[in-house]
Amino acid sequence: MTILGILHPGSMGAAVGAQAKAQGADVLWCAEGRSSASKERARRYGLAATADLTELCGRCDVIISLCPPANAIEVAEAVATESYPGIYVDANAIAPASMAQIGDLLMPSAAAVVDGAVVGSPPSEAKKPRLYLSGPEEPAATVAQLFQGSAVQPIVLEGGIGKASALKLAYTSYQKASRVLATVAYALASDHGVEEELLDIARDRTTSYLTDTAYFPKTAARAWRWAPELREAARTLDDVGLPTALMDASAQVLERWASLKDQPPRIEEALNQLHIAPES
The missing domain is CATH 3.40.50.720 (NAD(P)-binding Rossmann-like Domain)
Incomplete structure (x- = not known):
């Protein structure tokens, strides 16, 4: 055994x-x-x-x-x-x-x-x-x-060590960052009172994280784990000469939710938290 x-x-x-x-x-x-x-x-x-x-x-x-x-x-x-x-x-x-x-x-x-x-x-x-x-x-x-x-x-x-990690972070760089971007887009629309119109646009597309608003609080609750993961993705991109700005910026957004560790808030709370920069 x-x-x-x-x-x-x-x-x-x-x-x-x-x-x-x-x-x-x-x-x-x-x-x-x-x-x-x-x-x-x-x-x-x-x-x-x-x-x-x-x-x-x-x-x-x-x-x-x-x-x-x-x-x-x-x-x-x-x-x-x-x-x-x-x-x-x-x-x-x-x-x-x-x-x-x-x-x-x-x-x-x-x-x-x-x-x-x-x-x-x-x-x-x-x-x-x-x-x-x-x-x-x-x-x-x-x-x-x-x-x-x-x-x-x-x-x-x-192949040797690094292959599995590279695959995971290649997937991470899309899957997690896209959810962060969807949440930020919704927050911007919400601030201007056009969130329903934004969702209407998104629903006309085949698939869009923008239509999955129930996932935004889940993203916030997982930010404490996802932010370091995207920092690692940025490091991986940098090692092969690819731009890291999107991963770094997504990690910065996630860090605004760090205090919500494993506690999905109401969607309004998740959006409000985005307006509060973490203390340096």
């Missing part, structure tokens, strides 16, 4: 861990320093707690890091201090350059470092996200095998 460690059981991490558990893996998580919400999610999904990171690293064959992108390197550094000897998968929305940093941190001790990227919502009966993997062939295949037959669809990409 493969022993899998999840860092950490947020909404995505707990659900992904549960899918591996359903396929026969023993799934552990580190309870030290985690919130009551994390502990409740882990309990609900049947994940087994370890006392601390030392115990987790000592017992696990594979560790998957699923955390806000702003914390990805910090989490990897903590694992590196434990001289973890197994397979380490960073499945966060980070730039290939950030992924390379993590590889450098862990390569001295880890059996392998695998680049991972989750595209889609947390897995459930109705939702089947993809888990893209790149890096050393055999370790990537080992990780993929943990999820075969589950609601997480593993896809191994050819």
Whole structure:
């Protein structure tokens, strides 16, 4: 039986861990320093707690890091201090350059470092996200095998570390930024009393995030995670000589919603918050 460690059981991490558990893996998580919400999610999904990171690293064959992108390197550094000897998968929305940093941190001790990227919502009966993997062939295949037959669809990409991260951020740069732009456009129309006319225009198009106004508060509530992700997307664009201004600007907009962490407001509150610049 493969022993899998999840860092950490947020909404995505707990659900992904549960899918591996359903396929026969023993799934552990580190309870030290985690919130009551994390502990409740882990309990609900049947994940087994370890006392601390030392115990987790000592017992696990594979560790998957699923955390806000702003914390990805910090989490990897903590694992590196434990001289973890197994397979380490960073499945966060980070730039290939950030992924390379993590590889450098862990390569001295880890059996392998695998680049991972989750595209889609947390897995459930109705939702089947993809888990893209790149890096050393055999370790990537080992990780993929943990999820075969589950609601997480593993896809191994050819090429080394950075491929999965680049794919995730290429998708992110459109999917998340377009929702930010739709919200800003609606806010501008609302300020001038023409929001219904704007929606009427948008409905004539085949698809438009502008017609999905119910998603604006959800975007605001997720801004604390999405802003660092778009900063990583900007870094990825810059590394290949592409303009970063759109990603940076979208991240700046999201940062105005940072205080709404995981608390979807009423749409009026979300729009009002856009008028308030964060304190420097």
